Amino acid sequence: MSTVEAAVPGAEPRSYLQEGRGIRSWIFTLDHKRIGVLYLVSVMASFLLGGLFALLVRTELLTPQRTIMDAQTYNQMFTLHGAVMIFLFIIPGIPAVIGNFVLPLMLGAKDVAFPRLNLASWWLYVVGSLFALASILIGAVDTGWTFYTPYSTETSTAVVPMTMGAFILGFSSVFTGLNFIVTIHKLRPAGMGWFRMPLLLWALYATAIIQVLATPVLGITLILLIVERVVGVGIFDPALGGDPVLYQHFFWFYSHPAVYIMILPAMGVVSEVISVFSRKHIFGYSFIAGSSIAIAFLSFLVWGHHMFTSGQSPLANTIFSALTFSVAIPSAVKVFNWLATMFRGNIVLKTPMLWILGFIFLFGIGGLTGLFLGALATVIHVHDTYFVVSHFHYTMFGGPVMALMGALFFWWPKFFGRMYVEFWGKVSAVVVFIGFNVTFFPQFILGLRGMPRRYYNYPPEFESLHVLSTLGGYFLSIGFLIAFFTLVHAIFRGKKAAANPFGAATMEWQTSSPPPLHNFVEAPHVGDPYDLAGLVYDEASDGFRPAAKEGSS
């Protein structure tokens, strides 16, 4: 490529992608954008791995008895699917990929507050993943991703490397959270008060609080588990005088908030995309912002709803049930505000919007079925059945994964300066949406009819619904393959993207696509992040630019 380009006055500055070449310029970079890309690559690799495990699990379930693997392998597959998807994919997904890339840009800042900590967080992610991969090779864990004791202290599989991996990944998560909290506090530009921040930042802020407060509890719990397994100190194992239910309390004290680590940033993405593609100011800004904080707060008070049948006292059950219902309020506040934002907007059905609409629909079902799981009278029947499996896929897959895909299609032009082929983007969103429902809706019925989760063999009357679910899973995977090809194709063959291809008012769209190393050449203009009226479409660049410029130049 010619280097003359950069020298031409008025032409675009060198992008961060052109600053330095070779592997070292990437793996030792301090640039938040490059770290975002590093996370993108590693998190997506985990997603493919986790997806592969999922397909193996679904394939095994095609028949009531053995299909392609034995019971032990099956148990390892569903454990790995859960552990990889949660610890390696969804938890770091939006915060570490989208957050790292977009957060400083949205603040008009040069970088996050602690660039080295940021790089350390990625390295810890890599080390943690290597531990997890090593455990797969040594003797893949078969405890379920929850590592419940006493099974996890007794099984012969490699529990220690896997939990060690999760422990290290926890640090990675804490580092990211810490960085975001400080960055948001300290690096907001003059003129951007808390209530002029884009809502994604509110969401990332709330997420970071949970990451910093809850993750250490998981870390300690996993260390206690390792101590018990290796040294034989009785903490959770009743044979050694411990209490297995104590483990469940500790585990869910982190892992319930963790589902909000997954969903909150996704909700932030929705708030951004929905306004841009409805061509309308976001509705109820302060309610959406406040509800993120409310969710973060309430998320710490509901862990007991994972243990309704553990023998917990009826009083505790009742209190946890009531608290669980209260989480529905801030969640519903968000959904209603999104719908109100779309109401009377000029809805533009581009790829990111399709993924986000999918989010609202699927998360809606996930949330509403959550009420069945919060109500004591109904949860006793469906606890630990496919109903729960379906519920959390509707929330955790229908939520964060759909939002991450929407976010990738939304910010891809900013990441790589290239546009993808709109048609294939849309096809992938539609295929995934259909495939998702075919896969998971039957699982609600399975659960209600009495199909327990984590079953290798199952009664033959459940076969047809399982087959339907598996076929849906295959279809779903095709959707993701199309999405990946579309995105990768864009990097190499895509049309050059404008600075602001979708007409958004947040600051990251004021710099070129992709941005230069230090993000902004001129100080960006700080304004209402949802004031779309000031933007006009410019046919020449196929993007939007501020209307004011027309007269001023």
Next chain:
Amino acid sequence: MIHSLWIPAFRMKMDVVPGRYNKAWFKATKIGEFPLLCTEYCGTGHSDMLTTVVVHPPGGYEDWLKKASNMLSPVFRPADLTDAAGLLRALKTGGAPVRVWLLERLAPETREKISAWPGGAVSEELRKVVVDDLNAVLTGDPIYDEARFAGVAVSEEARQLLAADPPPAGDDRIGLNRFLLVDAFPDALSRAPDLTEAGRYIYERKGGCRSCHSVDGGANVGPTFKGIWGKTHAMRQGPPVTVEENYIRESILDPNAKIVSGFDPVMPTYRGRLTDREIDAVIAFLKTLAEEK
């Protein structure tokens, strides 16, 4: 391992957590059989942990219980076949009407096996199927018929039971059938089961005492049975007690009447689950443990 008991039809579920007692209840309102499954992941065999709950019509449970608890004392155990080869030879030879009749009552497969039996030692497996078939005869209809038992010296016990009015039912009828069969094959079948052996069987299997009481002095939920006979134990309340028949019977039927100090009142009652004869058997077994000491 943690398991979870789930009966979908009853909409109830409760985890089974080691080292902890959880309570659960349900009210079955329909007669029938319903699936029961484990819903807390417990390892490789998790998805095979299933069975059915049987809801009986009123009285049906008592009938079942009776049948189940009669399995031990009145019916034959393999050890009661004192001369298996002799019995098979007699059946093969035929002649006496009762022999011909009994051979016909056996399952066709058993008959085939007997006719294929070359004589000599009787295999463990053949012994078992024969005992099973004999028990099916015992627990079936009354077997006495004058013509059938022609030439058999009917014992005094059997004679009394045959004359009883009303005719013996349940346990007693099975007992009568047993007397009659032993009379017909006096050298091959033993008259009464060995009480000590029966007691051990109840301790290990039927009563499940083993899960709480050791016989080797090991600590467990309940006091060990090692050397228990004749010992004097301090009670939580009231004077100390010396272990003898009545105390054991009371401990089995009404375990909370006297609580051994240092233990919790968690032993279930066996009232209705063990017959008097079975309690005798347990006592006989406990006596042997004293002798070992």
